[in-house]
Amino acid sequence: MKFQTKWLTKNPVFSQIPYAELEELSNMFTSIRLHKGEFLCYQGDIWPYLVYVTSGKLEWTMLSAKGKEIRLFALNSGKYFWAHSFFDDDPMPASLIVAKEAQVYLVKRDCLLPILYRNPEALFEVTRELTRTMRRAREIIYRLAFQPLTGRLANYIISSLDDPENQLLERDMTLNEVAAVCATSPEVVCRLLRQFQVDGIIEVSRTQIIINDWESLIKLAKIE
Numbered sequence: 001m002k003f004q005t006k007w008l009t010k011n012p013v014f015s016q017i018p019y020a021e022l023e024e025l026s027n028m029f030t031s032i033r034l035h036k037g038e039f040l041c042y043q044g045d046i047w048p049y050l051v052y053v054t055s056g057k058l059e060w061t062m063l064s065a066k067g068k069e070i071r072l073f074a075l076n077s078g079k080y081f082w083a084h085s086f087f088d089d090d091p092m093p094a095s096l097i098v099a100k101e102a103q104v105y106l107v108k109r110d111c112l113l114p115i116l117y118r119n120p121e122a123l124f125e126v127t128r129e130l131t132r133t134m135r136r137a138r139e140i141i142y143r144l145a146f147q148p149l150t151g152r153l154a155n156y157i158i159s160s161l162d163d164p165e166n167q168l169l170e171r172d173m174t175l176n177e178v179a180a181v182c183a184t185s186p187e188v189v190c191r192l193l194r195q196f197q198v199d200g201i202i203e204v205s206r207t208q209i210i211i212n213d214w215e216s217l218i219k220l221a222k223i224e
Helices: 005-009 019-026 109-117 120-146 149-159 175-182 186-198 214-221
Strands: 030-034 039-041 049-063 069-076 080-082 095-108 168-170 202-204 208-211
Touching (some): 019 109, 069 095, 069 120, 069 175, 080 120, 109 120, 120 149, 149 175, 175 186
Antiparallel strands (some): 049 080, 049 095, 202 208
16 A cells, blocks of 8 residues: 555644645655564664554564563554654664554655755654653653552553453463563563452453453552
């Protein structure tokens, strides 16, 4: 499928750019289909791209010098991602890994910059977007540093729901993958899930997690 100009018009950055230039930009995007477990970019790459996700899910994953993996946040359908290398030509501080089969579109900096330079209002919106990303990163770091593991796991369950009204979560991630998100070990995740089940908060099967006590799960997620 060809990149659609209407996807740009809904974004605060590109809504500042004349439609004719957006149509020009739309023709510069490259489509990529990715399967679960594949990488869109690797930590350490020089990767100056803007990414738009139309389906599936990607995760921003950091690998420590000792080989410990932490998954910091997800990019779902409808999300844009400005790669760090786009702005400074330095290596990417983390990787983008596919958590759920995804369709993404990429445009390289050299194609996009001339259009941004012609539209300073759009450039200002880019700085606002990056500021929001920095604030979000601060919240993630705060949670990992100060929130108990029970709160992190509760937050993971809540944030993974496609529809909060339908309190059922498909178990499409392994214990290792959940542990990477919660910055802990698979054994600890397994133990906490069992405890949540004993407490009547959730019901766990091989394929699903059913939330039985939404209020208790919310309270756990807000533990400081």
